[in-house]
Amino acid sequence: MPTRDPSLSLYTTEQVRAIDRTAIDRCGVAGFELMQRAADAAFASLRRRWPDARRIGVLAGAGNNGGDAFLLARLAWQAGLDVDLLALTAASRGDAERARATFIEAGGRIRRAEAGAALPASDVLVDGLFGTGLGRPLDGVAADLVERIAGVPVLALDVPSGLDADTGARDGACVRADATVSFVAWKRGLFTADALDQCGARELATLDLPAAAYDGIAVDAELVDAQIGRVLPPRRANVNKSRFGHVLALGGDDGYGGAIRLTGEAALRCGAGLVSVATRAAHVGALNAARPELMARGVDDGAALAPLLQRATVLALGPGLGLRDWGRSLFEAALTSGKPLVVDADALNLLADVPRRVPPGAVLTPHPGEAARLLGCDVASVQRDRFAAARELARTRSAIVVLKGAGSLVAAPDGRVVVCPWGNPGMASAGMGDVLTGVIAALLAQGCDAWDAARLGVALHARAGDAAAGDAPRGLVAGDLFGPLRRLVNGACA
Ligand SMILES: NC(=O)C1=CN([C@@H]2O[C@H](COP(=O)(O)OP(=O)(O)OC[C@H]3O[C@@H](n4cnc5c(N)ncnc54)[C@H](O)[C@@H]3O)[C@@H](O)[C@H]2O)[C@@H](O)CC1
Ligand SMILES: Nc1ncnc2c1ncn2[C@@H]1O[C@H](COP(=O)(O)OP(=O)(O)O)[C@@H](O)[C@H]1O
Ligand SMILES: [K+]
Secondary structure: OOOOOOOOEEEOHHHHHHHHHHHHHOOOOOHHHHHHHHHHHHHHHHHHHOOOOOEEEEEEOOOHHHHHHHHHHHHHHHOOOEEEEEEOOOOOOHHHHHHHHHHHHOOOOEEEOOOOOOOOOOOEEEEEOOOOOOOOOOOHHHHHHHHHOOOOOEEEEOOOOOEOOOOOOEOOOOOOOOEEEEEOOEEHHHHOOOHHHHOOEEEEEOOOOOHHHHOOOOOOEEEOOOOHHHOOOOOOOOOOHHHHOEEEEEOOOOOOHHHHHHHHHHHHHOOOOEEEEEEOHHHHHHHHHHOOOOEEEEOOOHHHHHHHHHHOOEEEEOOOOOOOHHHHHHHHHHHHOOOOEEEOHHHHHHHHHOOOOOOOOOEEOOOHHHHHHHHOOOHHHHHHOHHHHHHHHHHHHOOEEEEOOOOOEEEOOOOOEEEOOOOOHHHOOOOHHHHHHHHHHHHHHOOOOHHHHHHHHHHHHHHHHHHHHOOOOOOOOHHHHHHHHHHHHHHHOO
């Protein structure tokens, strides 16, 4: 991938280690100097965030993450603060041992963390137990310490200890930080899954590495860039609705008319020129009454869809579609039409059942449950490595895949991945996915290719969710997103 903007570039831990090695071996920046810079950056962050803190508690592990912690402890000590440092081991390795010695030389004292050791009484606790070297779940004294942290703000060095920095998954005890200062480059796992509960505010400290340290290391993924104007330019004045596509939303079996209405309305609110809805006849009256701009049509089966499919430029297939014969027949007709489409909800469940190919340019929008069905695994396996799951689905289905949930990922068959840093737990409510389907369909209808429509759609949807939720996520409903979506799609997020 081309970008080198460090604030958007995401790497695996192996890649970050390679960057560190290049900086040390080829750019002449000593490892200890890097550690010192890491400690400087983290201490500056601590002072900025908690200027009144007098008592600094520090947890230090045996590796270089612990080395960062010793050097931060020395800075705090030299600044006249009280420092209570608990070390997991009696000795460290390499640069970290030198860092330990430096702290002791400066007059600092170290308590050895035995089973049941009292956590430091502190105003801020610094977590330097494990960073990118974490190789297995925390256990023993480390797990015990981490599980007993309570009632004190926590600053994590590089990664909250216990979090897998490659996947964002935790397996057992894990530090819940208020802020995480990450060093050198963003680790991709800080932006999805459990990471959203464990990291707190994220801050990147690149430690002034020379640009050459990053040479030859392609980013593994990127954060979504919200520069909407780049892919969806402002509208010209002399245009008419036929320029902006005709979305056909298909779904809404008995009892699920609301789902497809949300999809249709989202497509309208994001600028599709025309939106038709093919649904159960029983829903048409209510749809027309509630949203007359939607052209709602009752269809008995897939055969009845032919004229609608012919007129449509983009399909939004699946919300409320159901798994009965009616839904199956619409599913078959829609896929056979070869039109560009967004495949969601029950259409994904049908896709998991029926060995069908989706047309080129399709966007699949599974939540982890749907992704698991498509991959033939369980939800926990998807969540254990969302990057791998999204990439595998995109590759095997030759489609753009949006793996939804906290920290949504968008993956392409060629391995590209972007991660959405927005969204909130208020969006864990019925109908939110139906809205996303309409958003992406509208962007396809207005000329975005599948990749742009998916990444931009995910960004708009999540930012609209954040704008609508404000500081009150509980009780957010999907329809609340329409107002913010309209503002954002017109460029408010650029
Ligand atoms: N020179 C460098 O490479 C730099 C490294 N930095 C820091 O160094 C960290 C990485 O350091 P390390 O590679 O030493 O690794 P860590 O300090 O994260 O872990 C230390 C060691 O603990 C052991 N371990 C792993 N999981 C364990 C578990 N669950 N229970 C018990 N022991 C376990 C492993 O042997 C591992 O190597 C980064 O996260 C960052 O904080 C920074 O100082 C910046 C520069
Ligand atoms: N905890 C969360 N944080 C951020 N976004 C979330 C969260 N929970 C759900 N979302 C987003 O809300 C949408 C929910 O989609 P989905 O699960 O398909 O809901 P539904 O089937 O009810 O429409 C997705 O875009 C998802 O990424
Ligand atoms: K840590």
